[in-house]
Amino acid sequence: MRKDLTYLWLEKALDACLLRHKVIANNIANVSTPGFKRLEVVFEEELKALLNKKPISLSQLKKVEPEIIEDQNSTWREDFNNVDIEKEMVELSKNTLQYNLYIQLLNGKLERIRKAIAGR
Protein backbone atom coordinates (compact mmCIF):
# COMPACT_ATOMS: atom_id res chain seq x y z
CA MET A 1 0.00 0.00 0.00
CA ARG A 2 1.29 3.43 -0.89
CA LYS A 3 2.14 5.36 2.22
CA ASP A 4 0.20 8.59 2.08
CA LEU A 5 0.18 11.46 4.55
CA THR A 6 -2.96 10.33 6.37
CA TYR A 7 -1.63 6.85 7.08
CA LEU A 8 1.66 8.19 8.33
CA TRP A 9 -0.10 10.81 10.41
CA LEU A 10 -2.46 8.25 11.97
CA GLU A 11 0.39 5.84 12.62
CA LYS A 12 2.36 8.51 14.42
CA ALA A 13 -0.66 9.70 16.37
CA LEU A 14 -1.45 6.13 17.53
CA ASP A 15 2.16 5.64 18.57
CA ALA A 16 2.07 8.89 20.52
CA CYS A 17 -1.14 7.77 22.26
CA LEU A 18 0.46 4.49 23.32
CA LEU A 19 3.51 6.29 24.66
CA ARG A 20 1.32 8.82 26.45
CA HIS A 21 -0.72 6.03 28.01
CA LYS A 22 2.46 4.50 29.37
CA VAL A 23 3.61 7.83 30.78
CA ILE A 24 0.23 8.50 32.44
CA ALA A 25 0.14 4.96 33.90
CA ASN A 26 3.60 5.65 35.31
CA ASN A 27 2.44 8.96 36.83
CA ILE A 28 -0.53 7.20 38.44
CA ALA A 29 1.65 4.38 39.78
CA ASN A 30 4.01 6.94 41.30
CA VAL A 31 1.31 9.04 42.96
CA SER A 32 2.90 8.59 46.41
CA THR A 33 6.59 8.35 45.47
CA PRO A 34 8.50 11.11 47.29
CA GLY A 35 10.27 13.53 44.95
CA PHE A 36 8.68 12.12 41.80
CA LYS A 37 8.00 14.62 39.01
CA ARG A 38 5.21 13.89 36.55
CA LEU A 39 6.11 13.22 32.92
CA GLU A 40 4.28 14.44 29.88
CA VAL A 41 4.22 13.56 26.17
CA VAL A 42 4.39 16.46 23.70
CA PHE A 43 3.30 15.58 20.20
CA GLU A 44 0.18 17.40 18.97
CA GLU A 45 1.75 20.84 19.40
CA GLU A 46 4.60 19.93 17.10
CA LEU A 47 2.21 18.42 14.61
CA LYS A 48 -0.01 21.49 14.67
CA ALA A 49 2.94 23.73 13.99
CA LEU A 50 3.84 21.58 11.01
CA LEU A 51 0.28 21.53 9.67
CA ASN A 52 0.20 25.34 9.65
CA LYS A 53 2.93 25.63 7.06
CA LYS A 54 1.73 24.07 3.82
CA PRO A 55 2.55 22.07 1.81
CA ILE A 56 3.78 19.25 4.07
CA SER A 57 6.09 16.64 2.69
CA LEU A 58 6.21 13.02 3.81
CA SER A 59 9.76 13.39 5.03
CA GLN A 60 8.84 16.41 7.16
CA LEU A 61 6.04 14.48 8.85
CA LYS A 62 8.33 11.51 9.38
CA LYS A 63 10.60 13.68 11.50
CA VAL A 64 7.87 14.57 14.02
CA GLU A 65 8.36 12.33 17.04
CA PRO A 66 6.55 12.34 20.40
CA GLU A 67 8.74 13.68 23.16
CA ILE A 68 8.70 12.96 26.90
CA ILE A 69 9.23 15.99 29.09
CA GLU A 70 9.38 16.35 32.86
CA ASP A 71 7.02 18.75 34.60
CA GLN A 72 9.24 20.54 37.11
CA ASN A 73 6.89 23.20 38.47
CA SER A 74 4.22 23.15 41.18
CA THR A 75 5.71 21.78 44.38
CA TRP A 76 2.60 22.22 46.47
CA ARG A 77 3.04 18.87 48.21
CA GLU A 78 5.47 18.50 51.05
CA ASP A 79 7.05 15.37 49.53
CA PHE A 80 7.91 17.35 46.32
CA ASN A 81 5.80 15.00 44.23
CA ASN A 82 3.72 16.98 41.72
CA VAL A 83 1.28 14.30 40.51
CA ASP A 84 -2.31 15.54 40.57
CA ILE A 85 -4.41 12.37 40.46
CA GLU A 86 -7.55 14.09 39.11
CA LYS A 87 -5.58 15.61 36.26
CA GLU A 88 -3.97 12.27 35.43
CA MET A 89 -7.33 10.46 35.35
CA VAL A 90 -8.73 13.11 32.99
CA GLU A 91 -5.67 12.85 30.78
CA LEU A 92 -6.02 9.08 30.84
CA SER A 93 -9.60 9.04 29.58
CA LYS A 94 -8.86 11.81 27.07
CA ASN A 95 -5.99 9.78 25.70
CA THR A 96 -8.06 6.58 25.45
CA LEU A 97 -10.83 8.41 23.60
CA GLN A 98 -8.30 9.97 21.28
CA TYR A 99 -6.82 6.56 20.56
CA ASN A 100 -10.28 5.15 19.77
CA LEU A 101 -10.91 8.11 17.49
CA TYR A 102 -7.74 7.48 15.50
CA ILE A 103 -8.57 3.79 15.20
CA GLN A 104 -12.00 4.73 13.87
CA LEU A 105 -10.50 7.15 11.36
CA LEU A 106 -8.12 4.46 10.19
CA ASN A 107 -10.96 1.95 9.93
CA GLY A 108 -12.96 4.46 7.86
CA LYS A 109 -10.09 4.87 5.47
CA LEU A 110 -9.64 1.12 5.10
CA GLU A 111 -13.38 0.74 4.54
CA ARG A 112 -13.24 3.22 1.64
CA ILE A 113 -10.39 1.29 0.05
CA ARG A 114 -12.39 -1.92 0.39
CA LYS A 115 -15.36 -0.22 -1.30
CA ALA A 116 -13.13 1.00 -4.12
CA ILE A 117 -11.81 -2.52 -4.69
CA ALA A 118 -15.14 -4.33 -4.39
CA GLY A 119 -17.06 -1.67 -6.26
CA ARG A 120 -19.99 -1.62 -3.86
Added chain:
Amino acid sequence: MEPTQLFSSMNISASGMSAQRLRMDIIASNIANVQTTRTSQGGPYRKKEVVFASILKNNVQEGVRVAEIFSDPSPFRLLYNPQHPDANPEGYVAMPNVNTISEMIDMIATTRSYEANITAFKSAQNMFSKALELGRRY
Protein backbone atom coordinates in the same frame (compact mmCIF):
# COMPACT_ATOMS: atom_id res chain seq x y z
CA MET B 1 2.69 0.35 15.98
CA GLU B 2 4.47 -1.17 18.90
CA PRO B 3 2.36 -3.45 21.08
CA THR B 4 5.18 -3.74 23.63
CA GLN B 5 4.46 -0.12 24.55
CA LEU B 6 0.98 -1.13 25.70
CA PHE B 7 2.24 -4.26 27.48
CA SER B 8 4.76 -2.24 29.42
CA SER B 9 2.09 0.24 30.46
CA MET B 10 0.09 -2.72 31.78
CA ASN B 11 3.16 -3.78 33.76
CA ILE B 12 3.47 -0.26 35.14
CA SER B 13 -0.13 -0.36 36.38
CA ALA B 14 0.48 -3.80 37.88
CA SER B 15 3.54 -2.51 39.74
CA GLY B 16 1.42 0.34 41.10
CA MET B 17 -1.26 -2.10 42.27
CA SER B 18 1.16 -4.42 44.06
CA ALA B 19 2.95 -1.49 45.73
CA GLN B 20 -0.37 -0.13 47.01
CA ARG B 21 -1.39 -3.59 48.20
CA LEU B 22 1.82 -3.91 50.21
CA ARG B 23 1.09 -0.49 51.71
CA MET B 24 -2.38 -1.81 52.60
CA ASP B 25 -0.81 -4.89 54.30
CA ILE B 26 1.36 -2.57 56.40
CA ILE B 27 -1.65 -0.45 57.38
CA ALA B 28 -3.58 -3.61 58.35
CA SER B 29 -0.64 -4.69 60.50
CA ASN B 30 -0.55 -1.26 62.18
CA ILE B 31 -4.27 -1.37 62.96
CA ALA B 32 -4.11 -4.98 64.19
CA ASN B 33 -1.24 -4.11 66.53
CA VAL B 34 -2.72 -0.95 68.00
CA GLN B 35 -2.68 -2.51 71.52
CA THR B 36 0.43 -4.72 71.21
CA THR B 37 2.88 -4.12 74.04
CA ARG B 38 5.16 -7.11 73.43
CA THR B 39 7.06 -7.73 70.18
CA SER B 40 9.95 -10.01 69.21
CA GLN B 41 12.26 -6.95 69.18
CA GLY B 42 11.14 -6.18 72.73
CA GLY B 43 8.96 -3.27 73.76
CA PRO B 44 5.68 -2.15 72.21
CA TYR B 45 4.87 -2.33 68.50
CA ARG B 46 6.20 0.52 66.38
CA LYS B 47 4.11 1.94 63.55
CA LYS B 48 5.48 0.85 60.15
CA GLU B 49 5.46 2.86 56.97
CA VAL B 50 6.44 2.22 53.35
CA VAL B 51 8.69 4.30 51.09
CA PHE B 52 7.89 4.24 47.39
CA ALA B 53 10.51 4.64 44.69
CA SER B 54 10.11 4.67 40.92
CA ILE B 55 11.65 1.86 38.87
CA LEU B 56 14.21 2.88 36.25
CA LYS B 57 14.65 0.59 33.24
CA ASN B 58 17.29 1.71 30.72
CA ASN B 59 16.89 5.27 32.00
CA VAL B 60 13.13 5.18 31.40
CA GLN B 61 10.77 5.34 34.37
CA GLU B 62 8.69 2.19 34.40
CA GLY B 63 6.47 1.81 37.42
CA VAL B 64 6.90 1.89 41.15
CA ARG B 65 8.26 -0.36 43.89
CA VAL B 66 8.42 -0.32 47.67
CA ALA B 67 12.02 0.64 48.42
CA GLU B 68 11.86 0.39 52.19
CA ILE B 69 9.62 -0.39 55.14
CA PHE B 70 10.66 1.69 58.11
CA SER B 71 9.52 1.96 61.73
CA ASP B 72 8.23 5.30 62.92
CA PRO B 73 10.69 6.56 65.61
CA SER B 74 8.13 8.83 67.29
CA PRO B 75 7.57 8.28 71.06
CA PHE B 76 5.09 5.70 72.40
CA ARG B 77 1.79 6.70 73.94
CA LEU B 78 1.91 6.43 77.74
CA LEU B 79 -1.25 5.09 79.33
CA TYR B 80 -1.81 5.00 83.09
CA ASN B 81 -2.69 1.40 83.96
CA PRO B 82 -0.85 0.14 87.10
CA GLN B 83 -2.47 -3.33 86.90
CA HIS B 84 -0.92 -4.03 83.51
CA PRO B 85 2.03 -6.51 83.69
CA ASP B 86 4.08 -4.27 81.33
CA ALA B 87 3.56 -1.11 83.41
CA ASN B 88 6.65 0.80 84.54
CA PRO B 89 7.26 1.56 88.29
CA GLU B 90 5.20 4.77 87.92
CA GLY B 91 2.23 2.74 86.65
CA TYR B 92 2.42 3.85 83.01
CA VAL B 93 2.26 1.43 80.09
CA ALA B 94 4.01 2.35 76.82
CA MET B 95 1.47 1.73 74.04
CA PRO B 96 2.26 1.55 70.30
CA ASN B 97 2.67 4.88 68.47
CA VAL B 98 -0.16 3.93 66.09
CA ASN B 99 -2.90 6.48 65.48
CA THR B 100 -5.99 4.59 64.31
CA ILE B 101 -7.54 7.67 62.68
CA SER B 102 -4.51 8.41 60.53
CA GLU B 103 -4.27 4.72 59.61
CA MET B 104 -7.89 4.80 58.43
CA ILE B 105 -7.17 7.87 56.30
CA ASP B 106 -4.08 6.21 54.82
CA MET B 107 -6.22 3.18 54.10
CA ILE B 108 -8.70 5.22 52.07
CA ALA B 109 -5.88 6.92 50.17
CA THR B 110 -4.36 3.52 49.41
CA THR B 111 -7.68 2.11 48.17
CA ARG B 112 -8.17 5.09 45.86
CA SER B 113 -4.64 4.85 44.48
CA TYR B 114 -5.16 1.14 43.86
CA GLU B 115 -8.38 1.91 41.98
CA ALA B 116 -6.63 4.58 39.90
CA ASN B 117 -4.11 1.97 38.78
CA ILE B 118 -6.94 -0.42 37.90
CA THR B 119 -8.55 2.30 35.77
CA ALA B 120 -5.29 2.85 33.90
CA PHE B 121 -5.03 -0.90 33.36
CA LYS B 122 -8.58 -1.11 32.03
CA SER B 123 -7.87 1.74 29.62
CA ALA B 124 -4.90 -0.21 28.26
CA GLN B 125 -7.17 -3.23 27.79
CA ASN B 126 -9.73 -1.07 26.00
CA MET B 127 -7.08 0.39 23.69
CA PHE B 128 -5.74 -3.04 22.92
CA SER B 129 -9.11 -4.48 21.97
CA LYS B 130 -9.75 -1.42 19.77
CA ALA B 131 -6.46 -2.02 18.00
CA LEU B 132 -7.51 -5.63 17.38
CA GLU B 133 -10.67 -4.36 15.68
CA LEU B 134 -8.49 -2.56 13.18
CA GLY B 135 -9.05 -3.98 9.71
CA ARG B 136 -11.03 -6.93 11.03
CA ARG B 137 -13.70 -6.73 8.32
CA TYR B 138 -11.35 -6.31 5.39
